[in-house]
Amino acid sequence: MVLKNQETNLSLRKRDTIIGLLLLAPSLLILTGIILQPILGTLYLSFFETSLGANSPNIFRGLGNYLDLLQDKVVWETLQRTLYFTLVSVGIELVLGLALAQLISGHGPGWKILRAVLIIPWAVPTIVNATMWRWIYNADYGALNGLLTQLGIIEKYIPWLIYPKTAMNLVILADIWHSVPFIALILQAAMATLPLELDEAAAVDGATPWQTFWRIRLPLLRPAILVVLVIRTVEAFRVFDIIYVITAGGPAYGTVTISYLTYLETFSFGHMGRGSALSFLITLITMLLAFIYIRILYRPEDKPS
Amino acid sequence: MKPLTRLMSLLFVVSLLFGIVGCSSQAEEGPAQVRVLSMEQAGPTVEEMNAIVAEFNEGHPDVELIIEYVSYDALHDKITTAMVADPPAYDVMLVDDIWFAEFAEAGYIWDVTDKITPEMNADIFEAAWGIPTYEGKVYGMPWLLDEKYFFYNEDLLSQAGFSAPPTTWEEMTQQAVVIKEMGIVEYPIVWSWGQIEASICDWVTLLYGNGGTLVDADGKPTFNDEIGVETLTWMMQSIQDGITNPASISYGEEDVRSVFSQGNAVFATNWTYMYDLVNFNEDESQVTGSINMALMPAFADSGVVSATNNGSMGFAVAAQSLNKEIAWEFVKYLTSEDVQNRYSAHLLPVWSTSFEGEGLTTLMGYNETNETTVPMFNAQFPYSHVRPKVPFYSEASKALQLAMQEALTGQKTAQEALDDAAAKWLSLMD
Numbered sequence: 001m002v003l004k005n006q007e008t009n010l011s012l013r014k015r016d017t018i019i020g021l022l023l024l025a026p027s028l029l030i031l032t033g034i035i036l037q038p039i040l041g042t043l044y045l046s047f048f049e050t051s052l053g054a055n056s057p058n059i060f061r062g063l064g065n066y067l068d069l070l071q072d073k074v075v076w077e078t079l080q081r082t083l084y085f086t087l088v089s090v091g092i093e094l095v096l097g098l099a100l101a102q103l104i105s106g107h108g109p110g111w112k113i114l115r116a117v118l119i120i121p122w123a124v125p126t127i128v129n130a131t132m133w134r135w136i137y138n139a140d141y142g143a144l145n146g147l148l149t150q151l152g153i154i155e156k157y158i159p160w161l162i163y164p165k166t167a168m169n170l171v172i173l174a175d176i177w178h179s180v181p182f183i184a185l186i187l188q189a190a191m192a193t194l195p196l197e198l199d200e201a202a203a204v205d206g207a208t209p210w211q212t213f214w215r216i217r218l219p220l221l222r223p224a225i226l227v228v229l230v231i232r233t234v235e236a237f238r239v240f241d242i243i244y245v246i247t248a249g250g251p252a253y254g255t256v257t258i259s260y261l262t263y264l265e266t267f268s269f270g271h272m273g274r275g276s277a278l279s280f281l282i283t284l285i286t287m288l289l290a291f292i293y294i295r296i297l298y299r300p301e302d303k304p305s
Numbered sequence: 306m307k308p309l310t311r312l313m314s315l316l317f318v319v320s321l322l323f324g325i326v327g328c329s330s331q332a333e334e335g336p337a338q339v340r341v342l343s344m345e346q347a348g349p350t351v352e353e354m355n356a357i358v359a360e361f362n363e364g365h366p367d368v369e370l371i372i373e374y375v376s377y378d379a380l381h382d383k384i385t386t387a388m389v390a391d392p393p394a395y396d397v398m399l400v401d402d403i404w405f406a407e408f409a410e411a412g413y414i415w416d417v418t419d420k421i422t423p424e425m426n427a428d429i430f431e432a433a434w435g436i437p438t439y440e441g442k443v444y445g446m447p448w449l450l451d452e453k454y455f456f457y458n459e460d461l462l463s464q465a466g467f468s469a470p471p472t473t474w475e476e477m478t479q480q481a482v483v484i485k486e487m488g489i490v491e492y493p494i495v496w497s498w499g500q501i502e503a504s505i506c507d508w509v510t511l512l513y514g515n516g517g518t519l520v521d522a523d524g525k526p527t528f529n530d531e532i533g534v535e536t537l538t539w540m541m542q543s544i545q546d547g548i549t550n551p552a553s554i555s556y557g558e559e560d561v562r563s564v565f566s567q568g569n570a571v572f573a574t575n576w577t578y579m580y581d582l583v584n585f586n587e588d589e590s591q592v593t594g595s596i597n598m599a600l601m602p603a604f605a606d607s608g609v610v611s612a613t614n615n616g617s618m619g620f621a622v623a624a625q626s627l628n629k630e631i632a633w634e635f636v637k638y639l640t641s642e643d644v645q646n647r648y649s650a651h652l653l654p655v656w657s658t659s660f661e662g663e664g665l666t667t668l669m670g671y672n673e674t675n676e677t678t679v680p681m682f683n684a685q686f687p688y689s690h691v692r693p694k695v696p697f698y699s700e701a702s703k704a705l706q707l708a709m710q711e712a713l714t715g716q717k718t719a720q721e722a723l724d725d726a727a728a729k730w731l732s733l734m735d
Contacts, residue, residue: 164716
């Protein structure tokens with residue numbers, strides 16, 4: 001009797017597994033088609049020297065494309081610029097996002113309006129955002145020059161985008177404006193789940209608000225911070241559209257990031273193999289960054305027991 | 306599952322399947338679709354192009370022509386990505402003079418050499434045929450026969466006490482100094498020297514106007530010789546002296562048009578299309594009625610009368626298109642003498658017959674701009690220089706753009722920057 005019962009259980013579980021697999025099959029197929037196949041295709045191409053077009057032969061180069069890239073000065077300079085963009089933009093975004101989240105969650109319902117308003121910069125498509133900033137930065141009729149002259153900070157209009165370092169920082173500013181709301185919203189949501197008792201207990205013990213924030217809230221927010229950091233770092237590292245619109249990589253390659261270089265190599269210059277190798281390099285670096293974050297921020301004791 | 310829900314989900318799956326199959330076979334039903342890729346910049350306006358497409362669709366009920374536009378600087382890459390698909394995403398595309406070599410080598414564009422009739426050959430400018438021709442074969446129809454023109458603001462120039470536009474770059478600088486000192490504008494001239502192809506067009510204009518060349522007879526770069534360095538140094542000096550608007554380093558043609566349309570520059574270089582928009586279009590310009598065109602200046606001691614950059618484009622049919630014949634019909638219609646004459650406000654016809662005898666009278670009757678642009682074209686075109694037709698042009702040009710940017714932003718000397726670009730160019734030739 002007991003044995004029979006177990007048998008039915010087993011076959012039931014088996015049947016469940018089969019049904020589960022069957023139900024998953026379509027999505028697995030689609031994922032293979034739209035994600036795995038292109039990734040493997042790119043990996044394959046990265047071992048060849050090949051250009052766009054039906055008439056071009058594929059020449060096998062092994063790791064040649066990768067070795068070329070690692071010896072190319074432009075690639076290293078571009079990587080440096082990309083890292084600068086990533087560190088500065090994500091760093092500032094995190095601090096501002098955290099401050100904003102604290103501001104919204106720590107105050108009464110009136111402040112909730114701010115939360116709604118906050119979504120606007122994030123909801124604006126990146127390309128629209130970039131076009132807007134391009135106009136703001138325009139040397140001859142941009143709002144930035146207008147504002148600074150009216151405030152008496154500058155005397156005559158400054159052509160902002162002709163200086164490579166300034167151009168990079170201004171692109172970062174445009175990215176910050178766009179992305180801070182995203183971080184603020186996620187962190188605010190995480191803050192809403194924190195137990196109030198801890199704050200109260202801290203207040204009873206005479207902790208200052210700063211101590212409460214630094215010693216209690218921040219450690220509890222660590223998982224949420226990890227999530228936004230991973231998402232934003234990967235996004236920032238692959239930044240493309242905002243640069244394409246505001247500076248087109250100029251002046252003098254001053255805002256060419258690794259994704260922009262990949263785009264130039266692949267579609268403007270037609271080096272499909274080299275471009276594919278660059279894409280893979282980007283993938284490896286972003287995975288490495290994610291791994292580092294997880295090692296630093298994710299500690300086993302955070303796990304709910 | 307209840308029978309009804311089961312039936313519904315079956316229907317859903319079946320419709321999905323048909324949806325997928327349907328995507329690939331949609332061309333077989335209804336009128337044949339022909340997709341055209343064009344640009345919205347420095348040429349006819351979108352309204353004008355849409356009107357031409359509507360005319361064609363009306364005359365061809367069996368065809369549905371769909372046209373899309375991108376900016377010039379996105380056009381090349383849009384084409385290369387569209388051609389990866391089979392059949393390609395576009396049947397007809399606008400191709401710049403400098404891309405015909407690359408696209409012909411890649412097998413993207415259809416060889417139409419035997420479709421060109423002797424009449425077409427005779428009645429279209431020989432220089433225009435140079436646009437879609439690569440290694441003796443014709444890959445499309447010439448369409449936008451354009452070159453960089455010298456524009457000036459007559460009102461502002463006469464305020465500075467000058468009755469005629471400059472004929473040399475030295476004279477332009479002298480006039481500019483007076484204009485600047487009198488405070489008429491802050492920066493008398495604005496250029497498109499951003500990190501885009503437009504900067505090469507201005508570079509060719511200045512370099513050839515100084516007696517220089519981009520490449521020699523073997524296609525090897527010569528732009529880093531003494532003349533090239535002198536020309537680039539002149540550009541740097543012009544920014545330092547406050548003659549050239551420093552923002553030019555980040556500008557394209559449309560930025561030049563904006564600055565010029567606001568009366569913030571007295572001189573500018575741009576394509577034909579700017580004349581109508583700045584001089585006649587009150588929605589677009591604050592200086593209507595005061596703009597004129599003059600022969601492009603050259604450098605005084607160079608022995609050159611004038612020099613400019615030929616920036617022409619043509620329409621080609623995708624080699625893998627399923628509707629090549631209909632697509633070619635459209636290209637012929639779009640570039641026909643009648644259509645080109647009627648829509649001549651922002652580009653002039655490629656037909657030499659439009660510029661003589663009765664043809665000229667017809668052409669002049671269509672647009673008020675033609676009174677200025679047609680004589681200007683006749684005067685300037687003999688001094689127009691084409692950029693090299695090589696398959697690696699895009700990459701070589703980007704190296705040269707970078708060199709100019711490095712020199713103009715003070716990161717390298719003119720000689721260093723141009724030498725680096727020349728070395729890159731040479732390496733691409735192997």
